[in-house]
Amino acid sequence: MYIDSHAHIFFEEFAEDIGEVLRRSGEAGVSTIVVPGTNLETSRKAVSLAEAHDEVYACVGFHPHDAVEASDQALAQIEELSRHPKVVAIGEIGLDFFYDYSPHETQFDALRKQLAIAVRRDLPVVIHTRDSVPEALGEIRAIVGTHAGWRLKGYGRGPVQGARGCIPLFFRNG
Secondary structure, three states, rough: EEOOOOOOOOOOHOOOHHHHHHHHHHHOOOOEEEEEEEOOHHHHHHHHHHHOOOOOOEEOOOOOOHHHHHOOOHHHHHHHHHOOEEEEEEEEEEEEOOOOOOOOHHHHHHHHHHHHHHHHOOOOOEEEEEEEEHHHHHHHHHHHHHHHOOOOOOOOOOOOOOOOOOEEEEEOOO
């Protein structure tokens, strides 16, 4: 069986036939679909999909394009959503210097704060990068370097469990 680790099936074009989308995925051998949020609204949608469908899991976070929306209040809500048992990562977070929909410093700030949430919640991260891989890795290394215990307890929820000592980082460039 396969795991689709990155499917934005909360888009409106899937709303009418989400059951059919999931059925076809299962027929193709996909046993699990991970839906990463890109802002507070889509993170909530990802969690709702995960609640409604056994094979769906969610990630919650602010995409770098939406970093301007990542206020402290919104990030507190992301952290609260991350407590849901079907939330398996913080993401899709990162840096995108190609499109520049959010200023670079705003993207850095949102990334740092979301990495801190991941550390507090002991969750992996799903990273989006575009023209920013060295910068994103630098931020991740800085956080991991000061939180050596992050992800060492093993992973107790989701489709892949018990990955002791593993720090899953899912990168998406583009």
